[in-house]
Amino acid sequence: MMMFSFGCWRKVLNLCLKPVRNLVDYLVFSSREKELTAKGIIKMEGTKTSITNLKIPDGVVGDSMRERTKTFTYDFSYDSMDCKSSSFVSQEKVFRDLGCDVLKAAFEGYNACVFAYGQTSSGKSYTMMGVPVR
Numbered sequence: 707m708m709m710f711s712f713g714c715w716r717k718v719l720n721l722c723l724k725p726v727r728n729l730v731d732y733l734v735f736s737s738r739e740k741e742l743t744a745k746g747i748i749k750m751e752g753t754k755t756s757i758t759n760l761k762i763p764d765g766v767v768g769d770s771m772r773e774r775t776k777t778f779t780y781d782f783s784y785d786s787m788d789c790k791s792s793s794f795v796s797q798e799k800v801f802r803d804l805g806c807d808v809l810k811a812a813f814e815g816y817n818a819c820v821f822a823y824g825q826t827s828s829g830k831s832y833t834m835m836g837v838p839v840r
């Protein structure tokens with residue numbers, strides 16, 4: 707499991723599913739971040755998630771520890787920043803990709819566990835529970 711500290715406006719959610727053991731990266735802005743007009747530094751493309759360090763000027767070549775953009779590969783990378791974006795991933799899609807097999811296994815009598823890991827306010831509860839039903 708990865709442990710990142712990308713700053714308070716960075717949103718990462720990692721889900722570790724047992725026994726499937728998928729590694730997942732998940733991205734969304736909070737309302738506070740939206741108010742502060744925070745810039746997105748995370749990009750999802752397929753199974754890859756890239757993070758850009760804006761403090762490192764574009765085009766500057768430094769040592770490998772100081773790359774402007776770092777890319778990580780997961781089993782799934784989900785972008786939930788903008789529901790109008792073509793790459794937007796809904797709760798339903800996350801559930802279909804990650805939850806269905808676990809639920810099926812549970813109904814078949816196997817032990818199953820969905821585990822959410824991430825920094826505070828990164829969306830663990832939201833991803834697991836959704837929004838409260840009125």
Ligand SMILES: Nc1ncnc2c1ncn2[C@@H]1O[C@H](COP(=O)(O)OP(=O)(O)OP(=O)(O)O)[C@@H](O)[C@H]1O
Nearest residue numbers: 734735736786824825826827828829830831832833
């Ligand atoms: N995919 C998403 N789409 C829209 N809003 C989201 C999403 N994920 C999280 N949020 C919102 O971001 C806020 C923080 O999410 P949440 O409470 O789930 O984080 P958490 O990781 O469980 O936090 P903590 O570790 O503090 O318990 C909530 O207001 C939630 O509604």
